[in-house]
Amino acid sequence: MVSQQEYGSQEKHLLAVDCVIFxxxxxxxxxxxxxxxxxxxxxxxxxxxxxxxxxxxxxxxAERVLLNxxxxxxxxxxxxxxxxxxxRDPGGRVVSVAFYALIDxxxxxKELVKQYGAQWWPVTKLPELIFDHAQMANSSLQKLRExxxxxxxxxxxxxxxxxxxxxxxxxxxxxxxxFDPGNFRKKILSLNAVVRxxxxxxxxxxKGAYYYTFKKADEIDVSVRIVxx
Amino acid sequence: MVSQQEYGSQEKHLLAVDCVIFxxxxxxxxxxxxxxxxxxxxxxxxxxxxxxxxxxxxxxxAERVLLNxxxxxxxxxxxxxxxxxxxRDPGGRVVSVAFYALIDxxxxxKELVKQYGAQWWPVTKLPELIFDHAQMANSSLQKLRExxxxxxxxxxxxxxxxxxxxxxxxxxxxxxxxFDPGNFRKKILSLNAVVRxxxxxxxxxxKGAYYYTFKKADEIDVSVRIVxx
DNA sequence: TCAAAAGTGTTTTTTATACACCCATGC
DNA sequence: GCATGGGTGTATAAAAAACACTTTTGA
Numbered sequence: 001m002v003s004q005q006e007y008g009s010q011e012k013h014l015l016a017v018d019c020v021i022f023x024x025x026x027x028x029x030x031x032x033x034x035x036x037x038x039x040x041x042x043x044x045x046x047x048x049x050x051x052x053x054x055x056x057x058x059x060x061x062a063e064r065v066l067l068n069x070x071x072x073x074x075x076x077x078x079x080x081x082x083x084x085x086x087x088r089d090p091g092g093r094v095v096s097v098a099f100y101a102l103i104d105x106x107x108x109x110k111e112l113v114k115q116y117g118a119q120w121w122p123v124t125k126l127p128e129l130i131f132d133h134a135q136m137a138n139s140s141l142q143k144l145r146e147x148x149x150x151x152x153x154x155x156x157x158x159x160x161x162x163x164x165x166x167x168x169x170x171x172x173x174x175x176x177x178x179f180d181p182g183n184f185r186k187k188i189l190s191l192n193a194v195v196r197x198x199x200x201x202x203x204x205x206x207k208g209a210y211y212y213t214f215k216k217a218d219e220i221d222v223s224v225r226i227v228x229x
Numbered sequence: 230m231v232s233q234q235e236y237g238s239q240e241k242h243l244l245a246v247d248c249v250i251f252x253x254x255x256x257x258x259x260x261x262x263x264x265x266x267x268x269x270x271x272x273x274x275x276x277x278x279x280x281x282x283x284x285x286x287x288x289x290x291a292e293r294v295l296l297n298x299x300x301x302x303x304x305x306x307x308x309x310x311x312x313x314x315x316x317r318d319p320g321g322r323v324v325s326v327a328f329y330a331l332i333d334x335x336x337x338x339k340e341l342v343k344q345y346g347a348q349w350w351p352v353t354k355l356p357e358l359i360f361d362h363a364q365m366a367n368s369s370l371q372k373l374r375e376x377x378x379x380x381x382x383x384x385x386x387x388x389x390x391x392x393x394x395x396x397x398x399x400x401x402x403x404x405x406x407x408f409d410p411g412n413f414r415k416k417i418l419s420l421n422a423v424v425r426x427x428x429x430x431x432x433x434x435x436k437g438a439y440y441y442t443f444k445k446a447d448e449i450d451v452s453v454r455i456v457x458x
Numbered sequence: 459t460c461a462a463a464a465g466t467g468t469t470t471t472t473t474a475t476a477c478a479c480c481c482a483t484g485c
Numbered sequence: 486g487c488a489t490g491g492g493t494g495t496a497t498a499a500a501a502a503a504c505a506c507t508t509t510t511g512a
Binding site: 180182183187202205206207208225228 | 500501502503504505508509510511512
């Protein structure tokens with residue numbers, strides 16, 4: 001039986017996490033990328049990663065990496081997939097669990113990011129990435145689209161106060177398509193997940209658009225479809 | 230920087246896969262479970278697992294485990310999630326990647342299964358499972374429901390020839406609800422994914438029901454919703 | 459005054475759901 | 486002849502999509 005072999009006689013593996021960090025800025029969905037600081041492929045662009053420690057879960061490892069980079073706790077993150085091709089890392093056999101994370105670019109620690117030589121890249125114009133990191137980024141975008149189809153993702157990517165148009169533009173950039181302004185607005189408001197404030201944004205339009213905030217998670221209706229097909 | 234540490238100085242981990250094997254028999258969705266043959270928790274029920282070898286991917290490890298158990302190649306399988314709580318396995322720190330698989334119970338090697346002391350259990354009446362295997366089973370069922378919502382899953386679970394009613398009963402058991410016979414039939418036929426044969430099944434009904442087969446994957450329309458909410 | 463985004467309303471199309479009803483046949 | 490599942494048709498409801506139109510205001 002496969003699992004009958006003793007634990008002790010088994011080969012062990014280097015285990016890492018890699019984080020696909022999404023942000024949203026000036027109408028574009030972006031990814032935080034790093035200049036790799038160790039061989040192999042030193043100097044090329046990559047996702048940020050970290051080793052999994054013996055006393056932590058892979059989720060905790062990802063949280064730790066995200067905290068180190070952004071200074072933020074309680075970031076939304078979700079597992080994407082395990083990448084385990086034996087030769088995926090020329091430096092040796094490393095099995096990596098990819099996570100994607102959503103952050104509000106404005107709220108993260110820019111100093112930390114700068115220290116690491118990191119940079120935000122629009123998802124539509126990514127540079128060449130090392131190893132299988134491009135696959136990780138692609139799979140993550142797909143996962144994000146799935147999530148955004150079933151629930152409102154703005155809470156993690158937008159500032160606390162936002163206009164419906166900004167939310168729509170975020171969705172435009174996630175799905176690379178143009179949502180109808182009228183229909184999108186109606187759909188969002190029907191979800192009963194946002195609250196209108198009294199202030200208006202007057203930067204993006206002359207008339208001014210009301211700001212909204214997200215309701216707390218426990219006040220929101222569950223599982224309503226947002227985007228179809 | 231998190232990933233700046235040398236590869237050599239890192240702790241390694243025992244890495245395993247666990248397989249949640251779904252089958253369908255006599256109107257019930259079932260799981261193949263095993264009497265665990267090594268300590269700890271020897272003799273209790275569990276999923277089947279195996280170690281990940283240094284020269285293979287986690288997907289290949291799962292394929293190997295499935296082949297050993299069922300005698301079948303090219304089984305449908307999909308990654309569910311990594312389970313990595315440091316204390317999840319009392320025998321030591323083992324990180325496990327859960328996979329779920331779909332097989333046609335009739336076509337697998339019953340002798341092999343018997344050798345392992347394995348048994349098919351209806352998903353609605355599972356025994357107590359070791360470690361976090363119940364969580365693995367739950368997450369897998371959720372994943373299966375997701376998949377079955379967006380595409381027809383019958384091809385892997387049903388015999389090559391099946392009636393629409395059998396397909397509906399499979400969906401009933403996956404979603405634990407009753408689909409309307411008329412509407413389900415119309416929906417399935419509208420997908421243009423099955424072909425009617427000339428033979429009829431006369432076991433389940435007096436009038437007899439036409440057998441159908443699935444079209445090849447590349448002949449099927451992409452991404453049509455089957456089940457909502 | 460007019461371009462441009464905000465916001466509302468209306469119409470059409472599509473899809474889901476509920477359910478009536480005929481068919482074929484073994485008992 | 487009638488109960489049973491097979492199979493088709495229809496009527497209603499709900500949702501999505503297309504798009505017209507009105508409001509506001511800075512340039």
